[in-house]
Amino acid sequence: MVSKLFQRFLHSQTSGGITLIFCTIFSLIVANSMFAESYQHMWHIDLFGHSLAHWVNDGLMAIFFFLIGLELKREMMIGELSSLKKAILPIFAAIGGMLVPAGIFAALNYGTDTINGFGIPMATDIAFAIAVITMLGKRVPMSLKIFLTALAVIDDLGAILVIALFYPNPELPFDITQFGLAMGILAGLFALNKFKVKSIIPYIIGGIAVWWFMLHSGIHATIAGVLVAFTIPFEKDQTKSLCAKVEHALHLPVAFLILPIFALANTAITIDGDGFSHFSFPLAAGIFLGLVVGKPIGVTLASFIAVKLGLCELPTAVNFKRVFGAGLLAGIGFTMSIFVSMLAFSDPQYVNEAKLMILVASVTAALLGFFYLKMTLTKRQDFSD
Structure with missing residues (x-):
């Protein structure tokens, strides 16, 4: 049975994805109107210096x-990543869906x-992907929605690792002292978890300090x-789990406030009269082919390899044709x-060129x-393929 927390997550991501679409359209319209200069200036x-x-x-x-991070932890504890058998397929799919686009x-x-x-x-937008698959209604097997969600969550983890390893803060050189302080405070938060401290206050204070350093x-x-x-304490009884309570509390503000503000701030792209003629071909082609072609090929090929090697099985009501469809939606970066x-x-x-091509x-x-x-x-499938 699908957990109530996952159902709430699915609903918030769906509605949030639709909200993102409207915010993006609004931002693009304003950025190409008489109010463009004022909007950009805002x-x-x-x-406070930034x-x-x-x-x-x-x-x-x-x-x-x-x-x-909370969603990933939940999936690792009680969800689709809670056992190696469950996790193998989405892990392979996510890795293939990252490596092939990056390679292209x-x-x-x-x-x-x-x-x-x-x-x-390499990235997948969970909110948009789930919003699109949910628009297909009850014809979509829940197992396919869960597969796409697990794939997107692992994909996000991969993107986070890529950011950490390859995209340091461009404005600052690496400072070992500041990093050491952040890690020290983080260790303290893990200690609080170990000693079963369930008040959210010390985690908030410590979390802000980790972020600052x-x-x-x-x-x-x-x-x-x-x-x-x-570092947030997790319990299998979701009614008592601090991790579950915080995750539930954050779903709506993230879906309907934080991500829409991000979209408004970062999709104000001015499209000039030359359209796409001035684009850097390698950049535009790399993004477009990576997301639209590389994602479904990488997801499907890696899933096929994992199944044929006997490492895992396809979920009920899911075949490779549907895996390919999920891979197409994973191309929503x-x-x-x-x-x-x-x-x-x-x-x-x-x-700007990258942002516009990402949208396209x-x-x-x-x-x-x-x-x-x-x-x-809409067609009856033979799930043995």
Whole structure:
């Protein structure tokens, strides 16, 4: 039986994805209207030494990553990642869905100054992907929704590791002292967990301190959100679990406040009269082909290998045709892809080009995934294939 927490998660992600779509459309319209200059200026207003956009990307998004960490922990404790047998398929699918897109991008951008964007097509936007698959209604097996969710959560973990390893804070060199302080406080939070401290207050205070020192260590501050999430006490009885309570409390504000604000701040892209003619071909092609082509191929191929090697089995009511459909929806990069693009490039022109192509590729992947699954799911399937 699917847990109530997962059902609530599914609902919030679906509604949040729809909200993101409207915020993105609004941001694009305003950025290409007579109000464009004022709108852009608003996000660059100085607030305590940093722009408003900076606080959104380094501050609010740390809360988003904190929620991802809580979701990952829940899946590892009682969900689809709680046993090796359950986890093998989505892990293989996620790895394939990261390596193939990154490989396509790297092959097209090798030897250019855009090669650092290899991490852009590796990401999956959970909210958008779940929103699209939910629009297909009851014809979608719950097992396919769970597979896509587990795949996206692991994908997010992969993106977090890529950010930590390959995309340090571009404004600061690595500071071992600040990093050591962050790790020391984090160890203290794990100790609180060990001693079964269940008050959220010390975790909030310690979490903010970890975020602050991580912010000044040269490693991107949002990583602190994921690490702190793993210190929150977890119990199998979800009514008593602090981890479950915090996750439930954060679902709505993240889905309907933090991610929409992120979209408003980072999708204000001005599209000039030349359209796509001035684009850097390797960059645009790498992102588009990585997300739209690389994702479904990587997800399906890796899943096929895992099953044929006897490491796992396909879930009930799921076959490789449906895995391919889930892979198409995994090509909706959006939030995480945009986030990585801002870390990958210092040139604003490349950032804007990457963002616009991420939007184009994500919409394409969403439409292809929706219509492919609609066509596939209306037919009676032989699940032995």
